[in-house]
Amino acid sequence: MQPIELQEKHLSHAFFQFIFPFSLKSDISQPIVDYLKELDFRLFHLEDSETENAYYGEFRLNHRDIDSCFLPLTANILFPIAQHDKGFQRYSKKVSVEGQLNTKQAAIPFKVHSVDIIACPFALAFLTIRIEIQEISFSQSIEFADRMRRLKGDSHQFDIQLDGMTEQTLIDVLVKRFCPQLFTFINNEEVLFLERENMFVQSLLSLKGGESINPVDLYRFSTFCGYDPAGNPNVNANNLEFITHCLQGCTYERFGPTTNYFVQQNCFVGLTTTDITADSNSQSQRFFGFYYYSLLLTLFHKLVLLKIANSYSAIHIEKDKQEIEHLLYQINSFTSNYFYTVYPLTSEGQEIFKLIRKEFSIEHLYTNTKEILFTLVKYQDNNVAKKDSMLLLVLTLYTVICGIFSMNLFTHDLQGNIKWGHFKSYNPFEYFAVFIVFSGIIVVFTLAIQGLIQQYQNRKSQKKWVKNTIWSSKRN
Template sequence: MMIKEKQVSQAFFQFILPFSWKAVTIRNFILFLQKNQFTPYRLKELHNETAYYGGYQVLHSDMEAFFHPITSQFLFPSSGHEKGFQRYTKDINVESLLTINHQKIPFQIHSIDLILCPYELGFITVRTEIKDTSLSNAIDFANHFNRKDYEDLLPDLRHFVNLDSPPPFLEPDKMHIQSLLHFADGESIDEVDVFRSVTLCGENVGNHEYITNYVKDHSYSRWAPNTYICVNENCFSCLTNSSTPKLMAVAKRFYGENYYLHLINLFNKLVFVKIAQNYSTIRIEKDYNEIEKLIYFINSFTSNFFFIEYPTNLEGQELFKLFKRAYNIDSLYLNTKETLFSLFKYEENSVTKKDSMLLLVLTLYTVICGIFSMNLFTKDLEGKIDWSHFKSYNPFEYFAVFIVFSGIIVVAILGFQSLYQVIQERKNKKQWDEQAVISSQVPKKSN
C-alpha cells in the first residue's frame, strides 16, 4: 500500500518499562529516590496537577472519581504506609536529541515516574514530547527510544533493579508505549494512520483488508473521525486532529485516567504471568511451603488488587474492556483460578493423608497402651519406684515399657512440631504480606 505521509504538530509519549525489585532493598530504594528529588505522588497535592505534563493539566478529582472507591485506594494511596501503587515522580524538563539514521530528532523529557507495586513489581515511565514532525518520524522515535535513556536519567538504578537480567516472567527489552499524536491543521486520520501508530509500523503496512480488521478489533472509535484510540499488547495510541481546546481534554485523559488504565492491566498481566511461572517451577511432592506461599499469593492478589470492573462511567468501562482484551486478562484469570483449584486439591489430599496416618499411629498406640502395655507394668510405677525390679521383666513387659514411653515421646514430638508449624506459618505470612503491601516508611536518621 502507498502511504500518505501526515504531519504531526505534537507527539506525546509515555515509555513504560516494567521491572522487578528486591524486597530487601525497598527502604534504601526509597531513600535513593528521595535523594534524587523524586517526590511521592498524592492526589491531595493539587499543585502537581500541572507539574509533570508539559503544561497540560491532570485533574486529581476527575481521576479519583473515574475509578471505583475501592480501586482508588490502592491506585492513589494517601500515604506511604498504605498498600498499592507507590508512585514517585520527578520533574525533568530537559531538551535532548535522538539520532536515527543520521537524522536528529529533537525532543523534550517532561518527567519520570518510578512506581513501586505489590509483589516486587514496578514501572519506570518517561514522558517525552516532540513537535512539528512527520508521522513516520514519530513512529521511528518511539521505536528507537530504548532503556539506555533510563540509565542516563538514573545512573544508580542498577543497585536496586537489574535491567540486564529481568525475571523470566518479564519480557526483556519490552517497553510499553503510550502515544498521543496531535495532527496538524487540515490533516485527516485514516485507518492506516491508526494501524501504524499502534503497531509502530514503517512503510510496509500490508493490505487494506487486514488493516481494517485489525483496527476494528483493537480500537475505540467513539469520537471518530477526529479522535481514535487503539490498544494492543505493547502500545496504547491516541490520534486526534481536534482543536487546541479539545486537545487539552484529550491530554488530560491521556496522562490521567488512560495512563492508570494501562498500568492496571499491565500490572494484572505481570502478576498472572508470575503466578503461572511460579506454579511451573514447583516440585509438587517436596515444595509444600512454596505451595502455601502461592495459594496465599493468589488469594491476596485477587482479593486486594484484582477487580472485574474499575471505572464508573461507560467510556471508562469500554476502554477498560479494550485493555483487558489486548492483554488477554480474562484468559490469564481463568488459568489462575484453575491453578488455585489444583493447589487446593493437592493440599487437601495431602492434609487428608497426613491426618489419616497420624490418626492410625495414635490409634494403634492408644489401643496397645490401653489394653496391653499399661496393664503389665503400671503397678511397678506406683509409689517409690524400685528400678532393680525392671531387670526381672519378661520380653512382653519390656515391649510394654517401650510402647508406653515411645508413645509419650511421639506425642511430645508432634506437639513441638505443631507449635513450630504455627510459629513458622505466622512468620511466613508476615513475610508474604510484606511483598503484597508496600510501605514506603523510611527509617529515621540517627543523630
C-alpha cells in the same frame, strides 16, 4: 492488487509515555523510598494540587477528575493517601531537559518533562518517562517510538543525546542522569514476561490541520513501521482488508472520526485531528490521567498473574510445601485486595478498560490462575487428609496397644518409689509394653515440638509474604 500508497503526514504535537516494568528485590521498600527522596522525587497524591501543573509540560492534570473516574476501592489502591498505605506509591520528578535522537534518516529533538517511579505490591515497579515532540512527521514519530522503547541499543543505527550525555538506550541515559543507583534495587533474576527488549509505549499524536485518520496510520504505528531501508515511509502489508481485519476489536472509535485509539500488548496509540492545547486539554487529561492509570493497573494485573503462573510451573509438588503455601497466599491476597471486576464509573471508562483488558488477555490469565488455585487447594486437601489419616492410624495403634499391654503389665511398678530392679525380671511382652509407652510419650512430645516450630516458621514466612504482597514503606 495495488500496493498501498503512503503519503507523509505531519504532526503538530506528539506525546509519549514510555513505561518500563521491573521487579524489586525483597525487603527494600524503605531504602528505595529514602533514595528517591534524596533525589528530590516527590510522593504523588491527589490532594497535592500544587503538582497538577508540574509533570506534564504546559498541560495540567486535574486530580479531582482522575479520582472521579474510578470506584473508591480502586482509587484507594491507585492513589493511596499516605506513603504507608498499601497500593501504588508513585514518586515523580520534574526534569525538563532536552535531548535528541539521531538515526540514519533524521535527528529528532525532544523534551523530557518528568520521570515517575511507581512501587507496587508484589515487589513490582514501573518507570515512566514523559516526552513531548513538536513539529514532526508521522513516520518520524513512529521511528522515534520504536527506537526509544528499546532496552538494547545499536550503535550503528541510532544514539540518544540528553543533557550532555550520549547513550544507546533511553533507560541508560535517564537512569545515569537522574537515578544512577536504581538498578541496585532491581531483581534481575525475575523475568517480567513482557517483551524483554522493549518498553510499553503510550502515545498521543495530533495531526496538523487538513490531515485525516485512516486505518493504515493506526496499523503502521501499532507495528512500528516507520521507514524502509531507503528512507521512505513504510508499511509491512499491502492488503487494506487485512489491515482493517487486524484493527477490528483493538480500536476505540467513540470520538471518531476526529480521534481514534488503538490498543495492543506493546502500545496504546491515540491519533487526533484536533489541536491539543493547554486551554482545551480533554485529550491530555485522558492521556496523562485515566488512560495512563488504566494501563498501569492492567499491566500490574498481567504481571502478577504471569508471576503466579510462572511460580506454579517451577514448583516441585512433592517437595516445595512452603512454596505451595506462599503461592496460595499470593493468589488469595491478589484476588481479594487488587483484582476487581468493575473499575471505572463512566461508560467511556468501562469501554476503554474492557478493551485494554481484552488486549492484555486478563480474563484468560485470571481463569488460568483460578485453575491453579483449585489444583493446589485440592492437592493440599488430599495431602492433609493423608497426613491426618496416617497420624490417626499411628495414635490409634499406640492407644490400643497401650491399653492392652501397658496398664496391665507394668504400670503398677511405676507407683510410689520405683523399684528399678523389677525391670530386669520382665518378660518380652512387658519389655514391649515399656517400649510402647515411652515411645508414645516421645512421639507426642515430638509432634508438639514440630507443631510449635511449624507455627513459628509460618508466622515468620507470612510476615515476609505480607511485606512483598502489600507494598508499604512503613518500617516494621
